[in-house]
Amino acid sequence: MKRSIRRYRPDDRKAVLAAFRSNVPDHFPASEEAWLRSALDEPDGPFFVVVEGKEVVAFGGYELSDFYDLGTLVFGLVRADRHGTGIGRMLLAYRLLHMAGRKLRPRWVTVDTHAHTAGFFQRCGFEILARWPGGYRSGRERVDLRFELTDEAVDRLRAG
Template sequence: MKTRIRRYRPADRKQVLAAFRTNVPDHFPASEESWLRACLDDPDGPLFVMVEGKGKQQQVIAFGGYEISPFYHLATLVFGLVRADRHGAGLGRALLNHRLRHMTKSKHRPRYVTVDTHPHTAGFFERCGFIEIARWPGGYRSGRDRVDLRFDLDTLN
């Protein structure tokens, strides 16, 4: 079925939360749901959903956004998740590329894009051109290890 990426709307909230929950506990601890809810309620940057279907039949299958610092040449990816039953289909890469390209059109176009993630998903970002810049054992409050990665937006073709 054909997918498309569009801006997040408040009507998507329930499906975004449901997609998040399919990734608990393997990719996100349940405790991060409160942060996701806060992000949806008061975003610091654009948020996007990948949907499948048309009209009222649309299903959210992926979600993610980003924030851009007005003071530094830096953006940070916010979330970035694909419904667990759709992992491995290239949807995460498509959503990531959409966000990166969207940043290049920003008034405050960043030079670098950072993301923090768990070691088991860091490889995805490395395959997409990100470079590991730090590793923090127990770096998340949940006790999980944290990996920080950076992408040079000037390398985007």
């Protein structure tokens, strides 16, 4: 089935919230839905959706720091029934390349995630910076990772 990535639109909200809920409690605590709703209402950076056929199956975005040479990934999520299909990797590469194309391209891209998804980011070239047992208010372990957005890394992302 054909997949495409485009900017998030307000009419995607229901599908994004459903995709989020499909990942509760395994990948997100239910309490994070309030943060997602707030981010959708007042985004601090661009958001994107992956569309498969006519269905929104993934969502994520990023924020850029005005002060630091840094981008931060936010809300990378794939609908639970589509895990393991390459959609997450596709969305991650798209967001990294989108940042690389910005006038103020960040040198570093960071993400914080739960311990059970940190391996995905490591396989995609991120390195672990820190582990925080109980680092989230939900009590889950937090893992901070970073990716250096060099010209060589951008070339690898473009090559697929």
